[in-house]
Amino acid sequence: MDIAHMNMDGTEIARRDARAGAETVSLAIIGSGGAGAMRAGEILLDVAAKAGFFGLMCRAMGPQIRGGEAAALLRLATAPVSSPDDHFDLLVALDWENFSRFAAELPLAAGSLVLTDPDEGEVPAAISESGARVAALAMKKLARTVPGGRVNVIALAAAATLIGLPVPLVGEVLARQLGRKGDAVLAASAAALALGEEVAAALPPARRLAPPPAAAGARWVISGNQATGLGALKAGIGFVAAYPITPATEVLEWMAPALAKTGGLLVQAEDELAAINMVIGASFAGTPSLTATSGPGLALMSEALGLAVASETPLVVVDVMRGGPSTGIPTKSEQSDLDIAVHGLHGDAPHLVLAPNGIGDCLFTTQWAVALAERLQTPAIVLSDQALGQSRAVIAPPPSPPALPGRLLATAAEADHYQRYAVTASGISPMAVPGMAGTTYVADGLEHTPRGIPSAQASDHHTQLAKRARKLEAFDYGAAWADIEGEDGDEIALLTWGSATGPAREAVRRARREGLMVRLISLRLLLPARPAALAAALAGVRRLLVVEQSHGRQFHKFLRANYDLPAEVAVLSRPGPLPIRPAEILARLVPWE
Amino acid sequence: MSFLPKPKLHHPELAINDLGLSRRDYEGAISTLCAGCGHDSISAAIIRACHELSLPPYRIAKLSGIGCSSKTPTYFLGAAHGFNSVHGRMPSVATGAYLANRDLIYLGVSGDGDSASIGLGQFAHALRRGVNMTYIVENNGVYGLTKGQFSATSDRGSTSKKGVVNTDSAIDLVGLALQLGATFVARSFSGDKAQLVPLIKAALQHPGAAFIDCLSPCVQFNNHHGSTKSFDYVREHNEAVNRLDYITGRDEITADYAPGSVEVVVQHDGSTLRLRKLEAEYDPHDRTSALAYLQERTMAGEIVTGLLYVEPEPEDLHRHANTVATPLNALDDVALCPGSAALASVNAALRHT
Ligand SMILES: Cc1ncc(C[n+]2csc(CCOP(=O)(O)OP(=O)(O)O)c2C)c(N)n1
Ligand code: SF4
Numbered sequence: 001m002d003i004a005h006m007n008m009d010g011t012e013i014a015r016r017d018a019r020a021g022a023e024t025v026s027l028a029i030i031g032s033g034g035a036g037a038m039r040a041g042e043i044l045l046d047v048a049a050k051a052g053f054f055g056l057m058c059r060a061m062g063p064q065i066r067g068g069e070a071a072a073l074l075r076l077a078t079a080p081v082s083s084p085d086d087h088f089d090l091l092v093a094l095d096w097e098n099f100s101r102f103a104a105e106l107p108l109a110a111g112s113l114v115l116t117d118p119d120e121g122e123v124p125a126a127i128s129e130s131g132a133r134v135a136a137l138a139m140k141k142l143a144r145t146v147p148g149g150r151v152n153v154i155a156l157a158a159a160a161t162l163i164g165l166p167v168p169l170v171g172e173v174l175a176r177q178l179g180r181k182g183d184a185v186l187a188a189s190a191a192a193l194a195l196g197e198e199v200a201a202a203l204p205p206a207r208r209l210a211p212p213p214a215a216a217g218a219r220w221v222i223s224g225n226q227a228t229g230l231g232a233l234k235a236g237i238g239f240v241a242a243y244p245i246t247p248a249t250e251v252l253e254w255m256a257p258a259l260a261k262t263g264g265l266l267v268q269a270e271d272e273l274a275a276i277n278m279v280i281g282a283s284f285a286g287t288p289s290l291t292a293t294s295g296p297g298l299a300l301m302s303e304a305l306g307l308a309v310a311s312e313t314p315l316v317v318v319d320v321m322r323g324g325p326s327t328g329i330p331t332k333s334e335q336s337d338l339d340i341a342v343h344g345l346h347g348d349a350p351h352l353v354l355a356p357n358g359i360g361d362c363l364f365t366t367q368w369a370v371a372l373a374e375r376l377q378t379p380a381i382v383l384s385d386q387a388l389g390q391s392r393a394v395i396a397p398p399p400s401p402p403a404l405p406g407r408l409l410a411t412a413a414e415a416d417h418y419q420r421y422a423v424t425a426s427g428i429s430p431m432a433v434p435g436m437a438g439t440t441y442v443a444d445g446l447e448h449t450p451r452g453i454p455s456a457q458a459s460d461h462h463t464q465l466a467k468r469a470r471k472l473e474a475f476d477y478g479a480a481w482a483d484i485e486g487e488d489g490d491e492i493a494l495l496t497w498g499s500a501t502g503p504a505r506e507a508v509r510r511a512r513r514e515g516l517m518v519r520l521i522s523l524r525l526l527l528p529a530r531p532a533a534l535a536a537a538l539a540g541v542r543r544l545l546v547v548e549q550s551h552g553r554q555f556h557k558f559l560r561a562n563y564d565l566p567a568e569v570a571v572l573s574r575p576g577p578l579p580i581r582p583a584e585i586l587a588r589l590v591p592w593e
Numbered sequence: 594m595s596f597l598p599k600p601k602l603h604h605p606e607l608a609i610n611d612l613g614l615s616r617r618d619y620e621g622a623i624s625t626l627c628a629g630c631g632h633d634s635i636s637a638a639i640i641r642a643c644h645e646l647s648l649p650p651y652r653i654a655k656l657s658g659i660g661c662s663s664k665t666p667t668y669f670l671g672a673a674h675g676f677n678s679v680h681g682r683m684p685s686v687a688t689g690a691y692l693a694n695r696d697l698i699y700l701g702v703s704g705d706g707d708s709a710s711i712g713l714g715q716f717a718h719a720l721r722r723g724v725n726m727t728y729i730v731e732n733n734g735v736y737g738l739t740k741g742q743f744s745a746t747s748d749r750g751s752t753s754k755k756g757v758v759n760t761d762s763a764i765d766l767v768g769l770a771l772q773l774g775a776t777f778v779a780r781s782f783s784g785d786k787a788q789l790v791p792l793i794k795a796a797l798q799h800p801g802a803a804f805i806d807c808l809s810p811c812v813q814f815n816n817h818h819g820s821t822k823s824f825d826y827v828r829e830h831n832e833a834v835n836r837l838d839y840i841t842g843r844d845e846i847t848a849d850y851a852p853g854s855v856e857v858v859v860q861h862d863g864s865t866l867r868l869r870k871l872e873a874e875y876d877p878h879d880r881t882s883a884l885a886y887l888q889e890r891t892m893a894g895e896i897v898t899g900l901l902y903v904e905p906e907p908e909d910l911h912r913h914a915n916t917v918a919t920p921l922n923a924l925d926d927v928a929l930c931p932g933s934a935a936l937a938s939v940n941a942a943l944r945h946t
């Protein structure tokens with residue numbers, strides 16, 4: 001969409017962008033083990049937040065457990081950002097070791113500026129071929145001229161200066177982090193910062209940020225996994241049992257101390273079978289409970305999810321998806337667990353499946369999922385993914401989901417004629433807390449009577465199946481089932497879910513700015529499907545583009561199985577691990593102009 | 594995962610084994626583990642053991658689960674077959690493979706999380722069935738790959754890097770293996786190659802379920818003061834009950850030992866294990882007293898290492914299942930087809946009147 005760029009040379013573009021100040025600037029810092037690229041990225045994100053900007057930082061890591069090469073991929077902006085941009089405006093390479101591992105994740109364009117340390121090897125061919133401008137900055141040598149100077153601090157100062165972040169703020173953030181390390185360390189970092197700022201003045205221009213919004217308001221710097229944990233806490237989760245797995249572990253790491261403070265408890269189980277069954281036990285005993293895992297763990301939990309459905313035990317499973325199947329690509333993102341989340345249970349097993357569609361939305365959706373599971377006495381699967389979970393964003397404080405009444409509990413009035421699985425109009429039956437007199441029952445995976453007595457009778461099976469389906473179908477989910485952007489009269493819609501919503505949202509906004517009226521629909525509630533609601537959301541739409549990150553078109557098939565779609569449907573379905581970029585989506589919309 | 598092939602430089606002075614192969618021929622890709630990780634030393638010991646035994650690499654199946662430890666088969670025996678399976682299930686994959694082809698040399702590599710947490714059931718059943726394999730657990734007391742959580746072998750009272758105290762009791766895999774009927778049970782330490790290499794050689798030649806619990810410190814997450822799986826702690830508390838020399842059929846026993854201090858165990862294939870006793874009363878052929886000794890010494894804070902139990906004439910899964918000597922995958926139609934008489938009798942049984 002940036003046709004104007006084509007006929008200008010890189011320096012010209014950069015000068016123009018530097019003068020005008022851009023709404024968004026993307027930069028990457030890469031380096032081998034110990035160089036501190038990731039650290040520098042985190043600091044820049046904090047600085048941007050302090051300065052009133054918004055931002056997003058994704059991470060790319062090599063195969064080493066610790067100390068391997070790393071890339072911090074940042075996008076800073078004057079308004080909230082939901083996705084990485086199409087290319088990077090600035091690439092700072094502390095060194096080029098193992099660059100090839102990241103090359104595909106670092107698209108550059110004419111106008112991009114690459115900072116290279118001439119003492120750290122040749123600029124790779126892929127960089128020279130991209131048409132980006134290359135400037136030399138001897139970061140390591142410069143760092144050595146300052147006693148105790150660190151190369152990533154030089155890079156940090158240079159990058160901040162180039163893109164227009166206030167270097168004094170960088171100093172403040174650094175000082176706060178280094179505070180305990182003593183005056184010598186602080187002085188060294190201040191000197192390295194000053195030197196970095198000074199040498200950056202002589203560098204060719206890079207795209208600079210426009211001033212931040214005047215009324216900045218509060219900013220949170222948070223990862224999706226932290227937001228998930230916070231959403232769970234806000235919803236009243238008191239017990240978590242889980243087995244560590246990448247990329248879900250940070251949910252647990254964040255929740256363990258937080259639960260301890262709120263009087264809850266986290267147990268590290270011996271595997272996922274134990275984890276989910278502990279959660280079932282805790283929920284049976286009366287405490288809202290949750291586990292977090294990734295694809296292989298969800299697969300192991302599948303048997304117990306059936307038990308939770310049959311016994312009507314509320315619980316939440318957060319699946320932070322990664323490249324699959326099997327061990328797949330554990331450190332990178334993909335939306336390929338939709339099939340197992342929707343269809344992976346045995347028997348007729350109605351349950352909830354929800355998906356956050358942004359980093360802040362991890363809070364909203366998890367909190368809502370817990371509330372729904374508790375209200376509907378059923379398991380809920382929350383499909384987050386690595387791109388949401390392990391990326392950090394600078395956001396405005398996210399909203400909270402609509403409040404719901406909690407678990408429907410049995411009362412003393414029911415004593416002596418209590419029916420745990422009573423057939424009600426809503427399908428929801430009062431649940432007794434074990435220990436109460438007169439309302440004892442046996443929770444059971446066997447089919448049962450309303451009283452909870454095992455039964456193989458057709459009539460009991462049919463009644464209980466219908467009741468369990470009804471409680472999910474009849475419930476009023478309100479407006480939160482999907483995010484919809486656009487207006488009546490839009491004839492084109494983009495239908496997506498989860499982390500693919502980020503680039504889709506940006507593509508829709510860009511399209512509308514260019515006069516192509518496209519509606520965005522992002523499903524937050526995947527199960528139960530809401531055919532009437534989607535039909536209303538699609539009113540007037542003639543053409544639909546489905547966007548998802550899977551190889552097998554899992555979302556498209558899911559839509560076909562559950563919904564009526566407009567006559568003309570196109571699908572942009574690409575597996576991970578590379579993120580879908582807004583331009584890719586726009587390119588699919590343009591022929592419909 | 595990236596794969597960095599190692600350049601094959603044959604040093605003229607590198608020892609050549611009976612197959613004409615040097616140690617280089619038993620290496621794998623360059624390790625991506627943390628520098629100093631105990632697991633890398635175990636890989637080196639495996640390479641040395643297989644080279645010295647002149648095992649043809651292509652006759653070896655190296656199997657693993659998931660973890661830093663389970664990544665190591667990429668870093669040894671590059672010319673062997675292998676299966677990098679899922680977390681905790683290596684023993685079952687090995688069981689299936691061994692049932693279908695009893696002729697391969699099975700080497701299973703796992704971690705304490707892989708075998709004592711998620712895969713405890715599989716670990717137990719492979720050993721009690723007597724799968725003829727060498728099963729090495731690279732035991733560091735943490736989940737290295739997922740960044741340092743306590744594992745089920747972390748000792749009660751030991752602390753994490755951040756100072757959290759582990760309050761759960763530890764699972765002792767050696768004790769379990771003894772109880773489950775493994776016919777070769779040893780414990781060693783990645784930092785003691787002189788002890789470890791002969792143990793791996795003996796285990797590889799042992800025609801039954803051979804288990805080695807190898808302490809293997811995680812320098813990244815469990816090598817601090819307060820850990821009972823750190824290099825310093827293991828060195829200080831290591832109490833070897835014996836020293837093993839592994840002797841192939843042709844080698845002679847030359848060294849002189851004080852009478853009663855050496856025991857010679859002749860294995861099924863004619864190879865010899867020479868055990869130099871360090872603990873006079875320790876008897877490696879008595880399961881019950883081995884268990885009692887282990888328990889007593891563990892209570893006293895010692896880490897007992899050495900060959901803790903061996904049955905010279907073990908039985909294995911194929912013997913129990915009464916299978917023929919030809920591997921299942923090599924039985925052809927002629928061997929398998931029961932003939933038309935058998936078919937006729939099956940048909941007759943289904944016929945009504
Ligand atoms: C079903 C499943 N759950 C969780 C994981 C994540 N995971 C990978 S390795 C590992 C633990 C590894 O610990 P250990 O076996 O002790 O190996 P180490 O890294 O310490 O050598 C875990 C929990 C997984 N791969 N699969
Ligand atoms: S994290 Fe621990 S176990 Fe894993 S490679 Fe590093 S030192 Fe070894």
Ligand SMILES: [Mg+2]
Binds near residue numbers: 660705736
């Ligand atoms: Mg371990």
